[in-house]
Amino acid sequence: MSQQRQGSTPGEADGVPAFPDLPEATIARLPEYLRALHHLAETGAETVSSEGLAAAAGVNSAKLRKDLSHLGSYGTRGVGYDVALLIDQIEYILGLDKNRAVCLVGVGNLGHALAGYAGFASRGFRVVALFDADPKKVGERINGLAVQHIDDLDRVAAEEGIAIGVIATPPGSAQAVADVLVAAGVTSILNFAPGVLSVPPNVDVRKVDLAIELQILSFHEHRKASLTALPGGRSAEGGNQEAVGS
Amino acid sequence: MSQQRQGSTPGEADGVPAFPDLPEATIARLPEYLRALHHLAETGAETVSSEGLAAAAGVNSAKLRKDLSHLGSYGTRGVGYDVALLIDQIEYILGLDKNRAVCLVGVGNLGHALAGYAGFASRGFRVVALFDADPKKVGERINGLAVQHIDDLDRVAAEEGIAIGVIATPPGSAQAVADVLVAAGVTSILNFAPGVLSVPPNVDVRKVDLAIELQILSFHEHRKASLTALPGGRSAEGGNQEAVGS
DNA sequence: CGCGATTTGTGCACGCCTTCACAAGCGCCT
DNA sequence: AGGCGCTTGTGAAGGCGTGCACAAATCGCG
Structure with a gap:
C-alpha cells in the first residue's frame, strides 16, 4: 500500500475524490x-x-x-x-493548493491587524478584498488594498470567486454581515465578533473570541489559586498547553 | 494580589471551596x-x-x-x-470578579489591535502593561498606555500582580518571551504566535492561531467542493457553527 | 542472505462528552 | 386544596477520541 508513491499531486485520477472521512x-x-x-x-x-x-x-x-x-x-x-x-x-x-481568496469585513481595530497579518499570505490565503460599512473608511488603503463599501461585496465576491469571509465587525453588525456574505455565495466564515451567527446548514462557521480565551485562562487561575490555598495543594497537573482548535 | 479565597460570593457558605471539578x-x-x-x-x-x-x-x-x-x-x-x-x-x-491584570508582549500589527480591543476591558480584564523588545517602540502610547521594554517585564509584573500574559510577537521570539513571562511569575499565557511553547507544568497555555482557523475552513471548502462534484452530493451535514474553544 | 534495530500502522480498552428520555419539583389556575 | 403544565436535573446509552502495546514491515550491516 505504501508503495504507490505517485509523484504527482496526491490526488485522484478522475472525478472520484473518495474524500477521506477525517475526524x-x-x-x-x-x-x-x-x-x-x-x-x-x-x-x-x-x-x-x-x-x-x-x-x-x-x-x-x-x-x-x-x-x-x-x-x-x-x-x-x-x-x-x-x-x-x-x-x-x-x-x-x-x-x-488552491491559494484561496478571502475577504475581510470590518476594518476597525482588529480588522486592520488581520488585513496586514503576514501569516495568512504565507500559508496559502490571499486577502483579496476589504469591506466596511463606514463611508469614511472606504478608499483607505491597507497593505496596498483599498477598502470598499460593503454594498459592493456581492459583486466583488462573484468577480474574485471568494468562498471564505472573515468578520471583524462589532458584535451588533455581525449577523447582518454574515447574511450579506452568505447571499454573496460565501460558504465558510471566520467570525471574530462575539455572539452566535445563524447561517444556512451548508455554510461553515468558526468562531474566535479573544475574550473567551482569556476567561478560560482566568478560570484556571482561579482554580490554581484555590488549590494552593488548600493544604493538599498539588501543583496543578491539569492539562496545560492545550491548543485551541476544537 | 489577594489570592485569598473568600467564601462570601456565591460559593458555599462554609470554608471548603470544594472547587467544582468542571469538565x-x-x-x-x-x-x-x-x-x-x-x-x-x-x-x-x-x-x-x-x-x-x-x-x-x-x-x-x-x-x-x-x-x-x-x-x-x-x-x-x-x-x-x-x-x-x-x-x-x-x-x-x-x-x-477579580478584574484580572493582563500584560501584552509584542506591539506589532496584531498586538496593536489587541491592546485596543474593547472586548477585554468589558469582560473583566485590564490590560495594564505593554512590552516590546524593539527600543523604537518603547515609549509609544497605545490607548493611553505606554509601551515598556521587555527587560522591565519582571519588575512591572511583580508590581502589578500580573498572572496572565498575552504573546503577540513573531514566532521566533515567542519561546523566549514565554520564558520571561514564566520567570516573572505569570501562570497563564495566551499565545497568538504559531508554534509550540514549552512551559513548566503549572503554567497554562492557550493558543490561538488565526491561520489554522482558516486552514480548517479551507478543508471544509475542499470537502464541500468534492461532495458537490459527486452524484449523490449530500448538502453537507457536517457540523457547522462550531465554536473554537472546545 | 539473514538478523537485529527501528519505526509505522492498528486492535483494543478506557474515559470523556453528548444526547435522549424521564422522574422530580415548582407554580399557577380553578 | 388539588391538579395540570412546564422546566429542571439526571440516569443511562451511545459515540468519539486518546493512548497503550504490539505485530508487521523496512533498512542497514555483517
Missing part, C-alpha cells in the same frame, strides 16, 4: 503538523519519525500516527515520513 | 453562556429557560442543563434560571 479532531491538528513540517523542511530534513514530528507539533506520537494513517499511509516503517511528500499530502487534503 | 468542555462554554446572559439582562429578562439560553448560546439545551448542573443547581423547576444569579455564579466560577 474533526484530526483535521484541527493537521495545520499544526503542516507548520512543523515546513519548519523541518527549512532545516533540510528529508524524513521525520512520528516521534520527532509529534514533539515538534506538541502532541502524542501515537495520536500523530493515527491521524496520518487516516489520510492514507505515507510513511515508511523503520524510516519515518518523507517530509516533502507529507507536506504535499496535507496541503492537498486541506485544499491549500 | 474542560463545560468550562469552554461558560463564557458563551455568560455573554448570552448579559445580553438577556440588558433586555430586561429576569429568568431564562434552558431552552432559551441554549438557543442564545448556540448549544443543545440538554448540554446546557448538564453544564449548569455541574456548578450547583441554580435553576427553578417550572420557571427557569434567574439571570442575575446565574451571571454572578458563572463570573465567580470563572474568577472574573
Whole structure:
C-alpha cells in the first residue's frame, strides 16, 4: 500500500475524490503538523519519525500516527515520513493548493491587524478584498488594498470567486454581515465578533473570541489559586498547553 | 494580589471551596453562556429557560442543563434560571470578579489591535502593561498606555500582580518571551504566535492561531467542493457553527 | 542472505462528552 | 386544596477520541 508513491499531486485520477472521512479532531491538528513540517523542511530534513514530528507539533506520537494513517499511509516503517511528500499530502487534503481568496469585513481595530497579518499570505490565503460599512473608511488603503463599501461585496465576491469571509465587525453588525456574505455565495466564515451567527446548514462557521480565551485562562487561575490555598495543594497537573482548535 | 479565597460570593457558605471539578468542555462554554446572559439582562429578562439560553448560546439545551448542573443547581423547576444569579455564579466560577491584570508582549500589527480591543476591558480584564523588545517602540502610547521594554517585564509584573500574559510577537521570539513571562511569575499565557511553547507544568497555555482557523475552513471548502462534484452530493451535514474553544 | 534495530500502522480498552428520555419539583389556575 | 403544565436535573446509552502495546514491515550491516 505504501508503495504507490505517485509523484504527482496526491490526488485522484478522475472525478472520484473518495474524500477521506477525517475526524474533526484530526483535521484541527493537521495545520499544526503542516507548520512543523515546513519548519523541518527549512532545516533540510528529508524524513521525520512520528516521534520527532509529534514533539515538534506538541502532541502524542501515537495520536500523530493515527491521524496520518487516516489520510492514507505515507510513511515508511523503520524510516519515518518523507517530509516533502507529507507536506504535499496535507496541503492537498486541506485544499491549500488552491491559494484561496478571502475577504475581510470590518476594518476597525482588529480588522486592520488581520488585513496586514503576514501569516495568512504565507500559508496559502490571499486577502483579496476589504469591506466596511463606514463611508469614511472606504478608499483607505491597507497593505496596498483599498477598502470598499460593503454594498459592493456581492459583486466583488462573484468577480474574485471568494468562498471564505472573515468578520471583524462589532458584535451588533455581525449577523447582518454574515447574511450579506452568505447571499454573496460565501460558504465558510471566520467570525471574530462575539455572539452566535445563524447561517444556512451548508455554510461553515468558526468562531474566535479573544475574550473567551482569556476567561478560560482566568478560570484556571482561579482554580490554581484555590488549590494552593488548600493544604493538599498539588501543583496543578491539569492539562496545560492545550491548543485551541476544537 | 489577594489570592485569598473568600467564601462570601456565591460559593458555599462554609470554608471548603470544594472547587467544582468542571469538565474542560463545560468550562469552554461558560463564557458563551455568560455573554448570552448579559445580553438577556440588558433586555430586561429576569429568568431564562434552558431552552432559551441554549438557543442564545448556540448549544443543545440538554448540554446546557448538564453544564449548569455541574456548578450547583441554580435553576427553578417550572420557571427557569434567574439571570442575575446565574451571571454572578458563572463570573465567580470563572474568577472574573477579580478584574484580572493582563500584560501584552509584542506591539506589532496584531498586538496593536489587541491592546485596543474593547472586548477585554468589558469582560473583566485590564490590560495594564505593554512590552516590546524593539527600543523604537518603547515609549509609544497605545490607548493611553505606554509601551515598556521587555527587560522591565519582571519588575512591572511583580508590581502589578500580573498572572496572565498575552504573546503577540513573531514566532521566533515567542519561546523566549514565554520564558520571561514564566520567570516573572505569570501562570497563564495566551499565545497568538504559531508554534509550540514549552512551559513548566503549572503554567497554562492557550493558543490561538488565526491561520489554522482558516486552514480548517479551507478543508471544509475542499470537502464541500468534492461532495458537490459527486452524484449523490449530500448538502453537507457536517457540523457547522462550531465554536473554537472546545 | 539473514538478523537485529527501528519505526509505522492498528486492535483494543478506557474515559470523556453528548444526547435522549424521564422522574422530580415548582407554580399557577380553578 | 388539588391538579395540570412546564422546566429542571439526571440516569443511562451511545459515540468519539486518546493512548497503550504490539505485530508487521523496512533498512542497514555483517
